[in-house]
Amino acid sequence: MKLLVIGGGLTGLAGAYEAVRLGAEVTLIEGSSRLGGKVWTEYTDNLVIEHGPDSVVSYRPEALGLARELGLGDKIEEVASSRVVYMRSGNKLRPLPASMGIILPARLWPFVTTGILSIPDKLRAGFDLVLPRKLTTGEDISIGEFLKYRLGPAMVRKFADPLVGGIYGASVDDLSLDAVLPSLRHNEEKHRALLLAARAGRPRGPQKKGASPFRSLQGGMGTLIDAVAGATRSSGVTIITGEMVEASILDSHEYDAVLLAGGVGSSAKLLADRVPEAATILGQIPMSSSTVVTLAYTEDQIGTGAAAHGWLEAQAAPVSGITVSTAKWAERAPEGQVLLRAFVPARLGAIASAPDDELLTAIKTHLAQIMGVRGEPWLTRITRWAGVMPSYTVGHLTRVAAIEKALESTPWRIAGSALHGVGLPDCIGSAKRAVGALLGVDSVVSSGDSRV
Numbered sequence: 001m002k003l004l005v006i007g008g009g010l011t012g013l014a015g016a017y018e019a020v021r022l023g024a025e026v027t028l029i030e031g032s033s034r035l036g037g038k039v040w041t042e043y044t045d046n047l048v049i050e051h052g053p054d055s056v057v058s059y060r061p062e063a064l065g066l067a068r069e070l071g072l073g074d075k076i077e078e079v080a081s082s083r084v085v086y087m088r089s090g091n092k093l094r095p096l097p098a099s100m101g102i103i104l105p106a107r108l109w110p111f112v113t114t115g116i117l118s119i120p121d122k123l124r125a126g127f128d129l130v131l132p133r134k135l136t137t138g139e140d141i142s143i144g145e146f147l148k149y150r151l152g153p154a155m156v157r158k159f160a161d162p163l164v165g166g167i168y169g170a171s172v173d174d175l176s177l178d179a180v181l182p183s184l185r186h187n188e189e190k191h192r193a194l195l196l197a198a199r200a201g202r203p204r205g206p207q208k209k210g211a212s213p214f215r216s217l218q219g220g221m222g223t224l225i226d227a228v229a230g231a232t233r234s235s236g237v238t239i240i241t242g243e244m245v246e247a248s249i250l251d252s253h254e255y256d257a258v259l260l261a262g263g264v265g266s267s268a269k270l271l272a273d274r275v276p277e278a279a280t281i282l283g284q285i286p287m288s289s290s291t292v293v294t295l296a297y298t299e300d301q302i303g304t305g306a307a308a309h310g311w312l313e314a315q316a317a318p319v320s321g322i323t324v325s326t327a328k329w330a331e332r333a334p335e336g337q338v339l340l341r342a343f344v345p346a347r348l349g350a351i352a353s354a355p356d357d358e359l360l361t362a363i364k365t366h367l368a369q370i371m372g373v374r375g376e377p378w379l380t381r382i383t384r385w386a387g388v389m390p391s392y393t394v395g396h397l398t399r400v401a402a403i404e405k406a407l408e409s410t411p412w413r414i415a416g417s418a419l420h421g422v423g424l425p426d427c428i429g430s431a432k433r434a435v436g437a438l439l440g441v442d443s444v445v446s447s448g449d450s451r452v
């Protein structure tokens with residue numbers, strides 16, 4: 001079986017790695033000169049700069065499993081245990097409640113005592129305990145609509161939107177419950193109240209204080225790309241960079257099957273004339289944009305206190321959050337240096353499309369106000385990810401089913417963040433499943449919950 005993989009991001013590389021392992025003859029073609037796609041780690045001035053993802057979640061096994069398989073087990077890095085994540089609301093930085101899940105803390109006390117919610121907010125969230133079920137039909141609804149009913153608008157504005165909307169670059173009022181957080185439907189079905197479900201699902205036994213589910217790799221996420229690319233090459237995969245694949249390749253007899261791993265726009269374009277139905281539906285998936293701004297300072301320019309850990313915004317700001325990379329991960333900068341990452345999703349409005357100098361000024365002013373940062377950063381990077389992040393809006397799973405049906409009888413499969421989850425573990429899982437389908441081998445990867 002001769003397989004062509006289009007795209008050398010993590011999805012394409014993981015797909016090629018899996019396919020060669022299963023005995024296929026594989027060629028991978030990447031349009032740009034760099035492998036990794038959105039996974040892009042820059043090494044400069046002894047800094048480790050992440051232009052894209054900086055971590056993976058540990059509760060999905062695919063990414064860490066791949067890292068271990070590639071001999072990177074001892075390079076897996078946990079978030080620094082001293083780090084606390086803050087939420088900024090009412091002009092104050094307040095720690096996220098301990099044992100916070102994606103929507104609710106698993107333990108009641110941290111929720112009762114958090115200053116992020118007012119007493120009326122907490123009382124409204126408590127209605128959850130008595131309200132009847134909302135999801136009485138199988139119809140998809142938005143996460144926002146569901147959570148406003150169960151927990152009230154403040155929980156959505158102060159927790160769900162910054163935490164979940166941030167990942168998908170969209171408002172929870174648009175995001176699909178069934179595609180993004182299917183566990184919420186299950187929890188309501190089983191426990192009715194989400195507060196009861198959170199308690200029932202909490203980890204048993206002694207917990208490591210502030211344990212974060214996020215993991216990175218020493219040297220950043222680029223370490224994974226280098227390892228999988230190296231292993232793929234040495235298993236005999238031909239990797240070609242700097243060449244954009246055109247749609248005509250799908251008609252060539254050179255390959256028996258094709259894995260389309262170039263992203264939503266790329267796959268829609270390649271399939272437009274061959275499987276127009278799939279291409280049209282792909283075109284209906286809204287794509288969002290985001291900008292990552294990196295700033296390097298010396299320690300004496302930064303104030304101390306809560307802000308030095310980084311925070312998420314639950315109020316108007318020119319950023320959706322600030323990560324202090326040097327507080328989150330070890331060895332990202334030399335001693336005495338501080339590396340910050342600011343996120344500016346398109347949904348913040350005009351600031352997201354402002355020219356570089358205006359954007360930088362707004363972020364520096366904000367950092368001065370919240371963190372007491374003085375003076376100029378000695379290094380800055382602005383990475384604009386334009387129209388590349390699929391938003392799973394209400395009805396997403398119906399669209400996915402139609403795309404998959406349209407491709408069923410073809411030797412072409414789509415993998416990556418388009419369909420079943422935007423996180424790196426989801427992308428790897430989708431690549432393995434697609435390769436399994438193309439090669440006629442049952443994949444061992446289960447279809448997952450798209451939580452990132």
Ligand SMILES: Cc1cc2nc3c(=O)[nH]c(=O)nc-3n(C[C@H](O)[C@H](O)[C@H](O)COP(=O)(O)OP(=O)(O)OC[C@H]3O[C@@H](n4cnc5c(N)ncnc54)[C@H](O)[C@@H]3O)c2cc1C
Nearest residue numbers: 007009010011031037038053054245262266416417423424
């Ligand atoms: C700012 C940001 C932060 C993120 N943070 C996280 C995070 O912390 N954790 C996490 O799990 N996920 C995160 N994500 C999501 C994750 O990075 C992406 O979902 C994932 O990297 C997508 O990988 P991919 O290989 O499918 O696509 P891409 O990385 O986009 O790779 C696709 C590749 O295909 C190439 N290509 C496209 N068309 C063609 C063609 N016709 N011919 C040849 N080559 C082509 C492109 O050049 C590109 O290199 C983040 C995303 C962004 C943008």
